[in-house]
Amino acid sequence: MSTKAEVLSKLAIRTEVVKPKRIVFVIRPEDLRKVFEELIKTFGPESFYLSTIVGVDLPAENKMRLDYYVHFIPEGETVVIRTFIDRSNPVIDSIIDIVPGALAGECETFDLLGIVFRGNPYLKRGFFVPVDLVQKGIHPLRKDSGV
């Protein structure tokens, strides 16, 4: 049986280590679905869960960073699947059809950062953000949002 590192390294551009048991795999945004399909195929849908999706706005590089924190239950190990997308057109494929637990993370990231998850029908403004900001069209976690 192949290990997590072997499966994820195949699709990763590079790997980083933040701390032991917290390896970061940097992938291309178009490979995101492939990575999760591979994880399910190799380890089964019940061997891991997506704990959260973290988005970061990087205006200096004109990019947005997305971190998918994936926790493997038997080993108690967390890996980070990291990808960078274009800030002027922040769109990435949704994974809720293969990992339903991504729903809250995708809805939250859309509301706070304006990243569109292609294929997620549940995206809406005002999931967390107060109504007055939604009416002004502000995404509060963008560095230039002014709030």
Added chain:
Amino acid sequence: MAVKEDRYKLVRYSPWLLHFNTGACNGCDIEVLAAITPLYDPERFGIKLAPSVRHGDILIVTGAVTKKAAERLKRLYEQMPCPKFVVAVGACAISGGVFAKSYSVVGGVDKVIPVDVYIPGCPPRPEAILDGIVKLLKMIEEGRAVSKCEHKG
């Protein structure tokens, strides 16, 4: 004018609490929960937890009031039977605390509903929370705290 009202009698003898978190960091919530444990024995004052807000006499609010929670807080307050009293626990519930200027925060509890007792601290100790509630009961007894219900009776 300070009036001693008979309809406050039940609240005086056995106040039923309802605890609501409007956006606290959980620090104050833990202290509120600690205050209702047998170690601090709140039942010596007749203090109990209400199973539902519709049975509550005293609403304990922790945390800065976010814009989203403000609507819920107002709705909860309106569901409480009269007479009703509100206790704001912690720096955030008093004024918004460190979150006061945040885009998602209204401010203290008194921006949304009338507050009778403020308990400062970050978080306040369980003794302080019980002391605040007992002070409120004393205020009710002496007629200094009058429930600000719109519908009397």
